[in-house]
Amino acid sequence: MSESLVKAYKRGYQDFYGRDFVVSPDVLIPRPETEAIVDEVKLLAGQSYLPGMKAQKQKLSENPLILDVGTGSGCIAITLKLEIKEAEVVGLDVSSKALRIARENAEKLGASVDFVGSDLLCNYRGKVPDVIVANLPYVDENWEWLDKEALSKEPELALYATNGGLDLIFGLINQAKMLWQNDSGEKWLILEADPCQHQRIIKYATERGISHLKTNDFILVLCKPQE
Ligand SMILES: C[S@@+](CC[C@H](N)C(=O)[O-])C[C@H]1O[C@@H](n2cnc3c(N)ncnc32)[C@H](O)[C@@H]1O
Numbered sequence: 001m002s003e004s005l006v007k008a009y010k011r012g013y014q015d016f017y018g019r020d021f022v023v024s025p026d027v028l029i030p031r032p033e034t035e036a037i038v039d040e041v042k043l044l045a046g047q048s049y050l051p052g053m054k055a056q057k058q059k060l061s062e063n064p065l066i067l068d069v070g071t072g073s074g075c076i077a078i079t080l081k082l083e084i085k086e087a088e089v090v091g092l093d094v095s096s097k098a099l100r101i102a103r104e105n106a107e108k109l110g111a112s113v114d115f116v117g118s119d120l121l122c123n124y125r126g127k128v129p130d131v132i133v134a135n136l137p138y139v140d141e142n143w144e145w146l147d148k149e150a151l152s153k154e155p156e157l158a159l160y161a162t163n164g165g166l167d168l169i170f171g172l173i174n175q176a177k178m179l180w181q182n183d184s185g186e187k188w189l190i191l192e193a194d195p196c197q198h199q200r201i202i203k204y205a206t207e208r209g210i211s212h213l214k215t216n217d218f219i220l221v222l223c224k225p226q227e
Pocket residue numbers: 027028029030031034069070071072073074075076092093094095098118119120135136137138157158159168
């Protein structure tokens with residue numbers, strides 16, 4: 001963990017997309033590379049994210065439903081609700097301790113987001129989502145270059161996954177496919193993963209009818225096409 005992230009635990013908050021989020025040892029410290037998930041959803045919503053950037057055609061419906069799986073501090077879900085006011089946003093996490101921090105952040109920042117305790121989407125009973133975003137654990141503890149000591153302050157539940165770090169991401173791709181199977185509309189899955197994992201994820205998703213639209217650094221934008 002870099003020195004600035006250690007400092008975040010000490011001071012108890014971390015900046016994400018220009019807002020301060022409460023953090024504790026129960027949650028991952030929000031990382032700058034994750035902000036690109038917000039940028040990509042804003043593009044789909046017809047909003048530009050850089051000064052002077054031309055907005056693209058809006059692809060989402062008027063009141064899109066967005067799920068953030070593995071919400072942690074709630075940084076992605078809350079930011080999306082504050083940036084795309086007309087969206088309905090639900091954050092899900094398997095950790096009840098993380099959800100407590102997420103709810104505290106939502107209240108502090110005035111964002112109306114529902115938070116649900118769930119292993120991936122297993123407990124999700126709502127409407128079919130238009131967009132699913134996720135920064136799930138994707139670190140493989142066998143990576144030769146891994147500096148475990150640098151990550152030792154953060155919860156293992158927030159970091160590590162089996163099967164080369166891809167077990168949870170693959171699980172989510174399967175659940176997204178199931179959720180979307182009876183809906184003919186275009187749907188989006190926006191995932192963070194290490195670039196060394198991207199080709200495996202793209203292959204896995206493509207084999208399940210979810211295609212790769214673009215890559216933005218650590219972020220993959222996948223799409224189930226309109227039928
Ligand atoms: C890498 S952290 C990301 C947190 C936050 N979204 C962010 O970007 O800073 C991953 C989160 O996924 C949660 N998580 C781990 N396994 C999960 C599972 N099976 N289902 C749902 N959430 C899970 C962890 O508790 C943790 O909060």
